Amino acid sequence: MKGFFYRFLVGLADIFGSWIFVLISRLIACGYFIFSSRVAESRRFYGIMYPERKPLYHLYCTFKQYQNFTTVYFDRLLVRDRDEISYTYEGGGNLQRAMDGEGGILLMSHLGNWELAAHLLQARYDNLRLLLYMGIKEKEEIEAIQKKSLRKSGIRIIGVNKNGGSPFDVVEGLQFIKAGGLVSLAGDIVWQKEQRTVPVKFLNHHARLPEAPFVFALVSGAPLYVFFTFGGRENNYHFTLSKPIYIKSPRRTERRAAIKEAAQQYADLLEETLRRHPFEWYHFERFVGGKAGS
Numbered sequence: 001m002k003g004f005f006y007r008f009l010v011g012l013a014d015i016f017g018s019w020i021f022v023l024i025s026r027l028i029a030c031g032y033f034i035f036s037s038r039v040a041e042s043r044r045f046y047g048i049m050y051p052e053r054k055p056l057y058h059l060y061c062t063f064k065q066y067q068n069f070t071t072v073y074f075d076r077l078l079v080r081d082r083d084e085i086s087y088t089y090e091g092g093g094n095l096q097r098a099m100d101g102e103g104g105i106l107l108m109s110h111l112g113n114w115e116l117a118a119h120l121l122q123a124r125y126d127n128l129r130l131l132l133y134m135g136i137k138e139k140e141e142i143e144a145i146q147k148k149s150l151r152k153s154g155i156r157i158i159g160v161n162k163n164g165g166s167p168f169d170v171v172e173g174l175q176f177i178k179a180g181g182l183v184s185l186a187g188d189i190v191w192q193k194e195q196r197t198v199p200v201k202f203l204n205h206h207a208r209l210p211e212a213p214f215v216f217a218l219v220s221g222a223p224l225y226v227f228f229t230f231g232g233r234e235n236n237y238h239f240t241l242s243k244p245i246y247i248k249s250p251r252r253t254e255r256r257a258a259i260k261e262a263a264q265q266y267a268d269l270l271e272e273t274l275r276r277h278p279f280e281w282y283h284f285e286r287f288v289g290g291k292a293g294s
Contacts, residue, residue: 025070033066038284064279091241103177105224106184110283112230129181131156177220185213200267206289214259218247
C-alpha cells in the first residue's frame with residue numbers, strides 16, 4: 001500500500017467512519033491474495049503447520065492471514081485516540097524490573113502488531129526508554145510513516161538495511177542497555193544472506209533465527225524477554241512478556257551452545273503462541289526449511 005493511498009484512506013475514515021477503511025483495505029487484501037506470488041509460501045507454511053488437513057484448508061488459512069494483516073494498518077488509526085483501545089497485559093512486573101535498572105532485550109515477532117504495543121507501552125510507562133532496531137525496505141512509504149509515528153512517541157529508531165548495519169549501531173545498543181534502556185529486535189526474520197544465524201527446530205522442521213538478539217543478551221549480561229502482542233477484535237488486545245532469559249557462558253567455547261539453547265527457547269514459545277493464534281502470523285517470506293531429521 002502506497003503512502004499517498006494510505007493517507008487517502010485515513011482521510012475517508014475521518015469523514016465517513018472507520019468502516020470504509022476496513023472495507024477498502026480488506027478488498028485490497030483480496031487482490032494480494034489472488035495475485036501475489038507470496039501466497040504459495042504461506043500455503044506451504046500452513047501445510048507444515050497442519051499436515052493432517054487438506055490443501056483447501058491451507059488456502060483458507062492463507063486467506064485469513066491476508067485479511068487479518070489489514071488490522072496492522074487499521075491499528076494506526078486507533079493509536080491516534082488511545083481511549084478507543086483496551087488491552088490486557090501479562091508479565092508487566094518483569095518489564096518494570098528491567099526498567100528499574102538492569103535494562104534488557106525485548107524479542108519481538110511478526111505475530112500480531114508490535115508497533116501498536118510499542119505505542120501503548122510508551123504511553124503506559126513514564127520511565128520507559130525503548131530503542132527499536134528496524135529493517136529498512138527500499139521504496140516502502142508506509143514504513144516511513146510508521147517510523148515517524150514511533151519517533152513522535154519518544155521511541156528511538158535505528159534503521160538497518162539489507163547491506164548490514166554499522167558497528168556503531170551495535171555499540172549504541174549496548175550502551176543503551178547498560179543505561180537501563182530496553183532494546184527491541186525482531187527474532188523471526190533474517191534480513192541479509194550473510195547475516196549470522198542460529199539453527200533451531202520449529203514445527204518439527206529446521207529454521208534459522210538471527211543471532212544478534214542473543215548476542216546482545218550474552219555480551220551485555222542483561223535479560224532477554226520474549227514479547228508477543230495479538231488480538232484486535234473490538235479494539236481489544238493482549239500482550240505477553242516472558243520471564244527473563246539470561247544467556248551466560250563462563251567459557252568462550254560454550255557461547256555457541258548457550259546462544260542456541262536460548263534461541264530454541266524462543267522458537268518453542270513462538271510455536272506455542274502461533275498454534276493459539278495461527279492467523280496473526282504476518283511473516284510472508286520462507287521461514288521453515290526441511291523436516292527435522294531429514
